[in-house]
Amino acid sequence: MRRAVGGSSPHRVAAGIAEASRATLLAVRDYDLAATLDSGQVFRWQAAGGRWTGVVGRRWVALRQTPEGILAETAGPGPDWSWLEEFLQTRVELEAVLAAFPDDPPMRAAVAACRGLRLLRQEPWECLASFICSSTKRITHIRQILERLCARYGEPVRVPPGETAAFAFPRATRLAALTEADLRACKAGFRAPFLLAAARAVASGELDLGALGQRPLPEARQRLLALPGVGPKIADCVLLFACGFPTAFPVDVWVGRALRELYFQHRQPQPAVLARFAETHFGPQAGYAQQYLFHYMRARRGAAPEG
């Protein structure tokens, strides 16, 4: 699946490239890296010079799409890339996922619009905190809030020489020690008390995010909904993007619009009807289907790639 590129090559070392830098090729097909990293699942990735840079956990990484797969470079020790395969979900066979979608015109159109779009597997706390900050915000604004949070309260991570500084997402314990005013200073607005409450619930152990994935979906959802400022949409984002529940189906303004326009002829079904439809129509890969609908609608409306 994977082979080392450079890293131990004497030529690279002799060329003065950082001895600490490491690279690999993740051989994967059907993977649209740009669409995936810019699809509103994650908010901190930056495109420049034909590559994407970001932080996964406590590791800086640069990714480049090539015909053979995804070329990755990071800083720091270790030939282990399982953390990146986990984040990118490169072992997932997209073919099987797409085959599980309902075979109807809207889904065919959505897949045709962006085959290769993938679901990532995020760290739960970062995902929860990010989506608490997302309500009634555009993606560009969400980025701004999170960048401030990370620059102020995240720990610096090791980057290769010449790269700009990068920060890990702040730990829950760090944010839990702040005040609401600190978070408002990061432009979190009315989301500040919600973010603080979530940080304290996680830091205190009252909410064990790592254990959610082992619970039945309804129970995991209830535990998230118990947090102030976390409703069905944010809960489902965490369940789908971080906890590994493939049927979680976040309905935001875009997906709600998609369902009404594509499946209800622009009518306004009762919320319960819409929710029932979302739960039953899309099958065992409903969450993936949702992501394709989201991307399809945004692209159709001419949304700017950056948000």
Add this chain to the structure above:
DNA sequence: GGCCAGGCTATGG
């Protein structure tokens, strides 16, 4: 300046 953004809570029918 009005409108809207990967929503949620509180309040009123």
Add this chain to the structure above:
DNA sequence: CCATAGCATGGC
């Protein structure tokens, strides 16, 4: 149960 104002903030 359903509908709607209000909430901070910023870009168009």
